[in-house]
Amino acid sequence: MKHLLLSTVLGTLVATTSLTQQAQAETPADQLIVGFNMNNVLTMDPAAITGSDAVQILNNVYDTIVRLDPDTKKLTPSLAERWEIAPDNRSVTFYLDQDATFASGNPVTAEDVRFSLSRPIELTLAQSTWLVSRGYSPENIGEMFEVVDDKTFRLHLPQPDDPRLIMMVLTINGPGSILDSKLVAEHDDGDNGTAWLTNNSAGSGAFTIGQWRANEFVILNQNAEYWGGAPAMSRVLMRHLPESQTQRLALEQGDLDIGYSLAAADLTALETNEDITVETVPSAGFYYLAVSMEDERFANPKVREALRYLIDYDGINTAIMPYFGVERQRPINSGAFGALPDLEYTLDVDKAKALLAEAGYPDGFDTTIHVISTQEFLDSATAIQGTLAQAGINAEIITGGGGQIYGAMRERNFELLVGRGGGGQLPHPDSNLRALIYNPDNSQEAGLTNYQGWRTSFMDEGLNEMIEAALVEPDAEKQAKLYQDIQEEMEAAVPSIQPFSERVVTAAYQDDVDGIIVDPWVARFEDVVKNR
Structure with missing residues (x-):
C-alpha cells in the first residue's frame, strides 16, 4: 500500500x-x-x-479587481492597478491593468467586470447575497455598474455605505470573480454559461x-x-x-x-x-457561548454578566482549542481595523455567584446547552458545563448535527448554545458587528435569521445607531475611533454572545x-x- x-x-x-x-x-x-x-x-x-x-x-483560476494582502489584510491591486474613491463615498473608479489578459488571450476589459458582477445577481445564484445585502439588485445594477471606457470601471453605491467594505467583498472569489465575457458567450445555451462553467473556467x-x-x-x-x-x-x-x-x-x-x-x-x-512545517493563522469568526434572551433568566444582564466569569478561557484555549482557535473575548476579529486589545475576563466563580444573587438566583438554576457533536465544540461545552456547575447552574448538554443545533438557534428554540460564527471573512468591524450584534427588528415576524443578534433576541437600539454611523463615516481615523467606542459600549451592554476563542486555520506542508x-x-x- x-x-x-x-x-x-x-x-x-x-x-x-x-x-x-x-x-x-x-x-x-x-x-x-x-x-x-x-x-x-x-x-x-x-x-x-x-x-x-x-x-x-x-x-487560482480567477482574478478579482482587488485583493487582500494575506498578512496585513489591506486592499492591494490586482486586475485594477489603482482606484479612486469619490469624495462623497458613493462611488469607486477602478483603472484596470493595461496588460491584464484572460487565459483565452482576450484582454480584461471594464465590460468583463460589469458582466461578472452582474451575472450572480441576474441569475440569483448563491454568491449574489454578498452584493444584494449591500443594496444591489437586478433593477439597479444597470445604473450602479458603469463602464467608463475599456479599461475604466466605476462602481456606484446604491445606499450610504463604506466603499472600502464593498471593495473587500470584491476581493472574494465568488462575488468578485472576473470572467471572460466573450468566452462565456461562446458557451451560452440560454443559461448565461451556467452549464459550461460548472466544469470549465473563464478566468485570468x-x-x-x-x-x-x-x-x-x-x-x-x-x-x-x-x-x-x-x-x-x-x-x-x-x-x-x-x-x-x-x-x-x-x-x-x-x-x-x-x-x-x-x-x-x-x-x-x-x-x-x-x-514538516505546521502553520496556524487567524481566520474568520469565533467560538462562543450564546444565550437566548427569550428566556427571562438570560434577559437579565446580571445573569449574562455572571456567565462571563463562568468560562475558563485559558483552560479551554490551552487544552481544547490548539489548531482551532486562540483566546479572544471581544466580538471583533483581531485583524480588523479599529480592534481594541482583548478583554481580560477570567474564571471567577465567586464573582459570578455574587452577580447571580443580585439577579435573584443565589442557588443557580437548571438549563440546557445546545452544541454540535464535533469534538472541539463538545469538549468546550463540557468544560463550560463544569464551570457553570460551580456556581449552581446545572446545564444538560444537548448534541446534534449542525442543522439541528443551528436550526434551533434560528428558531429561537434554545437556552444556551456553544457555537461558531460571527462574520469576519472581511477584515472590517462591520462584518462582525452585523453578524453578532446588529438587530434592526427583534419581532418574531421579522425572521432575521442571518443576524445572530436576532437569533438570540438581543436588540440594543443605541448600538444599532452607532454601528450604522460608523459604517458611513468617511474619515478613516474617525471611523476607527467610532468602532472602538462601539466595543466599549458593547462591554457595558453585555450582549447575548460571549466569544471565548477566535477561529484559526492550520495547514501542514513539506x-x-x-x-x-x-x-x-x-x-x-x-x-x-x-x-x-
Whole structure:
C-alpha cells in the first residue's frame, strides 16, 4: 500500500511520466499535490459556489479587481492597478491593468467586470447575497455598474455605505470573480454559461481548470501566459482526502505537499517531524457561548454578566482549542481595523455567584446547552458545563448535527448554545458587528435569521445607531475611533454572545515548499516553489 496515493493520483489522474522508486519518496518538483476536503464543492461556477473550499480552488483560476494582502489584510491591486474613491463615498473608479489578459488571450476589459458582477445577481445564484445585502439588485445594477471606457470601471453605491467594505467583498472569489465575457458567450445555451462553467473556467488567473470530479479531485493546469508571470508549478492536484489520518500518512511518506484539513491529534504528531512545517493563522469568526434572551433568566444582564466569569478561557484555549482557535473575548476579529486589545475576563466563580444573587438566583438554576457533536465544540461545552456547575447552574448538554443545533438557534428554540460564527471573512468591524450584534427588528415576524443578534433576541437600539454611523463615516481615523467606542459600549451592554476563542486555520506542508498561504479565503498557489 506504500505510496499508493502518489502512484494512483499521479499515474492515473495526472498522467505524468513514470517515476523511479527513488522519486516516489517525494512529489514531482514542478507539481503541487494538495489534500483537502471537497464535501462542499459542487460546481466550478464562481457565481454558484458555497464555502471556503471552493474559494480556495477558484482563487487560482480567477482574478478579482482587488485583493487582500494575506498578512496585513489591506486592499492591494490586482486586475485594477489603482482606484479612486469619490469624495462623497458613493462611488469607486477602478483603472484596470493595461496588460491584464484572460487565459483565452482576450484582454480584461471594464465590460468583463460589469458582466461578472452582474451575472450572480441576474441569475440569483448563491454568491449574489454578498452584493444584494449591500443594496444591489437586478433593477439597479444597470445604473450602479458603469463602464467608463475599456479599461475604466466605476462602481456606484446604491445606499450610504463604506466603499472600502464593498471593495473587500470584491476581493472574494465568488462575488468578485472576473470572467471572460466573450468566452462565456461562446458557451451560452440560454443559461448565461451556467452549464459550461460548472466544469470549465473563464478566468485570468495563474491556473485553469483541467479536470475535476466531485469528492475526488481537482486538477489545475498552469496558465503559461499568465499576465502576472507564469507560476512555477506546471500543475496542481487538489485531492479530496476527508480523513485526517490519510493526509498525515501521505505527508509523512512524502506523497502530499500540503494538508489543509488535519485534526488536532495528527497536527500534534506532525509538529515533531523535522521535514514538516505546521502553520496556524487567524481566520474568520469565533467560538462562543450564546444565550437566548427569550428566556427571562438570560434577559437579565446580571445573569449574562455572571456567565462571563463562568468560562475558563485559558483552560479551554490551552487544552481544547490548539489548531482551532486562540483566546479572544471581544466580538471583533483581531485583524480588523479599529480592534481594541482583548478583554481580560477570567474564571471567577465567586464573582459570578455574587452577580447571580443580585439577579435573584443565589442557588443557580437548571438549563440546557445546545452544541454540535464535533469534538472541539463538545469538549468546550463540557468544560463550560463544569464551570457553570460551580456556581449552581446545572446545564444538560444537548448534541446534534449542525442543522439541528443551528436550526434551533434560528428558531429561537434554545437556552444556551456553544457555537461558531460571527462574520469576519472581511477584515472590517462591520462584518462582525452585523453578524453578532446588529438587530434592526427583534419581532418574531421579522425572521432575521442571518443576524445572530436576532437569533438570540438581543436588540440594543443605541448600538444599532452607532454601528450604522460608523459604517458611513468617511474619515478613516474617525471611523476607527467610532468602532472602538462601539466595543466599549458593547462591554457595558453585555450582549447575548460571549466569544471565548477566535477561529484559526492550520495547514501542514513539506518543509522544502515555500510560498504557502494557509488561510483558504486568500490562499493562492501562484508563488509556490519547491526548493529541490
